[in-house]
Amino acid sequence: MHDDRWKEGDVVALKALGAPPLLVPLARGPIRLGHDGVIDLTSQIGSAPGEAVEWLGRSYRVVRPSLADLFSTLRRGAQIITPKDAVQLMFLAGVAPGNHVAEAGSGSGALTIALAHTVGAAGRVTSFDRRRDFLDAARENVTRAGFSDRVTFRERDVARDGIDLTDVSSIVLDLPEPWAVLESARAALVRGGYVATYTPTYNQLERTVQALRSLGYDEVRAVELLERGLHVGDGGTRPAFEMLGHTGFLASGRRLD
Template sequence: MSQSENNNNTGTTPGTAETGEPHGAAARRGPFRSGERVQLTDERGRMNTITLTPGTAYHTHKGFLNHDLLIGQVEGSVVENNVEQQYQALRPLLSDFVLSMPRGAAVVYPKDAGQIITMGDIYPGARVVEAGVGSGALSISLLRAVGDSGYLHSFERREEFADIARGNVETIFGGPHPAWKISLGDFQDQVVAQEAPGSIDRVVLDMLAPWECLDAVATVLAPGGVWVNYVATVTQLSRTAEAIRADGRFTEPDAWESMVRGWHLEGLAVRPDHRMVAHTGFLMVTRRLADGVTGLNLKKKAKAEFSDEDLSHWTPEAVGERAVSDRKLRRAARDAASTVQTKRTKSKNENAATETPGGPGDQ
């Protein structure tokens, strides 16, 4: 599938996609442009993200704001709608984007993505593979970490999820990322077929049964390389840890979860927020040992055992995964692709108008 192969923007100006529009770092600088996503904050602190489209307006129960008033404005401007309601306009941060982008599956929350990048030691230029792509939230963070000179190969079993992820990645980066390759199929089969043994620096798995990938991970991961697992339940965490210990080719796994609690700040009324982002998933990290080396046999008080009855209950529904309808997936894929296409069409029309005699470029 040609769209799933690694995309390299060769022969173009740095910071400019094949369509001529800014991408990457260049897309994050300068005035607001047509087709760009902008985060509006009203006077009560409520935020909404819109895609700038000439000739259209953002409507609320308190009037409307023409998109044309925002196009060309400097980031951080404050604008007024038709009834003098003020809005603060900024480009959405990564954390804002992943929570508002089209999705077919639950996204990896920013707090967990940050932990994966840091505790997994994902660095610029690293060669990384990941599996379950979902809606592409973690892929975006990994691509930012490895940079244009790095390499991220993502594996996804469902084509609908791959389409959604591709649209979201191209939206935030302004086009295909030069370090990204996405493939369809089961990770444990495809990764050993497509990646050379010992050629990968980091492996990140967000899937139902990561213990099934032990051999595949051990094959492609370089000695000293880091394997990060993101799982939802305690039972998944336990079985993955015991499988890693029994395998002997990895270090003793470390596991944790993170919780984020905001604070209310208003004069002397400084207190914790009533709401917090608590459990979203468990993270587990282990490292590949050298070939032929057996890991240290750390003393444990008890050894976990899993009965046949336990193993028969490993289904998505049993561990709390919510089923996603095909209709919702198709709609999310269309939304993600539409955002990219709208931006490209607007840019193409503006470039054509600039080059046409009598257009804006001749005034």
């Protein structure tokens, strides 16, 4: 059976009722936590998730960080993918535990974290970006999430130089010119593997889908997701007035040839 007990180096989330999560890497001895002070979580090493700890007069549970916890604590640089689009991209790209997945660009590493969370400890993510400053920002976020051992960052312009990998299960592209990457992406994918793309405009989507078709990808799809929050009251339940009207369009295709 899978051993769920905490090990040194695991990233834990400290959760107090109604408060945002605090992410902490488990270590022996006092750990600095934000500007507020230090906490000693040595006794958690070897314990199961869910135990209570007291810190600065407040009670916290030591829990495994959810993807929502990891997204909410990201340091943002480049425009990050929204949770709804990240999850649908992983569905379209067929991302599964144990897979080797490639993505470009790394940006702030939000999608990288979602991919690393899904492929799990036995999986791998290779994340490309042509800009070193974004690679550094993404690496910092991925390390804070506790996934640095399953992610490899590479500085490369994949539109110009292609994806130089083989036998990748899934490829996810969040960059302005995905069509320029689709030929090398096809060569990098295993047969049966998927590429999924995210672009903000119709023009980019159209060009991407045309390229997917002309390169012989199968199961070519295009989709947009709209998410509406709901106010749930006692007899007054209704949609929220505000809504995120537009994020991006998703497209995908499968290598079979």
